[in-house]
Amino acid sequence: ETGVTQTPRHLVMGMTNKKSLKCEQHLGHNAMYWYKQSAKKPLELMFVYNFKEQTENNSVPSRFSPECPNSSHLFLHLHTLQPEDSALYLCASSQESGRDNEQFFGPGTRLTVL
Amino acid sequence: DAKTTQPTSMDCAEGRAANLPCNHSTISGNEYVYWYRQIHSQGPQYIIHGLKNNETNEMASLIITEDRKSSTLILPHATLRDTAVYYCIAAYNTDKLIFGTGTRLQVFP
Numbered sequence: 001e002t003g004v005t006q007t008p009r010h011l012v013m014g015m016t017n018k019k020s021l022k023c024e025q026h027l028g029h030n031a032m033y034w035y036k037q038s039a040k041k042p043l044e045l046m047f048v049y050n051f052k053e054q055t056e057n058n059s060v061p062s063r064f065s066p067e068c069p070n071s072s073h074l075f076l077h078l079h080t081l082q083p084e085d086s087a088l089y090l091c092a093s094s095q096e097s098g099r100d101n102e103q104f105f106g107p108g109t110r111l112t113v114l
Numbered sequence: 115d116a117k118t119t120q121p122t123s124m125d126c127a128e129g130r131a132a133n134l135p136c137n138h139s140t141i142s143g144n145e146y147v148y149w150y151r152q153i154h155s156q157g158p159q160y161i162i163h164g165l166k167n168n169e170t171n172e173m174a175s176l177i178i179t180e181d182r183k184s185s186t187l188i189l190p191h192a193t194l195r196d197t198a199v200y201y202c203i204a205a206y207n208t209d210k211l212i213f214g215t216g217t218r219l220q221v222f223p
Binding site: 002004031042043044045048055056088090092094097098099100101102103104105106107108 | 148155156157158207213214
């Protein structure tokens with residue numbers, strides 16, 4: 001248990017569906033991150049939020065829409081995804097972004113797009 | 115951010131020290147060396163990080179060469195649960211963690 005939870009753990013969706021991934025951290029951190037890990041590829045940073053403000057968007061397609069209502073919660077809204085978007089989506093948090101501190105990762109959501 | 119180079123895979127006998135090397139010859143003066151690991155199908159786990167000095171915590175030791183062009187992560191007494199992919203990352207801060215392909219460490223009985 002890292003103090004970062006993600007739901008659902010597994011998700012199967014069609015290309016026309018809309019779904020959301022949820023991340024919650026219980027560590028009192030101020031920065032949260034979304035990563036994507038495709039099969040046999042390195043982790044790719046998608047978004048960074050610091051004190052609820054988005055500070056990094058790593059050229060992510062608009063079919064992925066993040067939302068950070070407060071420092072403890074982070075969502076990734078998904079719509080009209082493609083099969084190549086199937087991957088493990090990981091959420092992480094740290095005390096603050098832009099500093100040399102450690103990130104705590106959640107267990108991930110395994111997404112399959114049919 | 116500096117690129118790092120790690121061996122693709124390594125083996126280690128249980129109970130022995132695992133020494134995982136990492137080259138980061140283009141690292142800049144204000145970039146830290148971070149180590150994370152990822153056990154199969156789980157999220158990455160932070161291990162240790164350092165700037166210039168050697169570091170030690172309850173999980174591992176990090177030895178950084180004086181010229182900072184390479185480093186070694188040491189797991190002093192490897193167990194089967196240490197089998198994972200280990201990532202060495204050179205970055206200025208947590209926003210810039212670029213995970214490569216890492217070293218797959220297999221600990222055997």
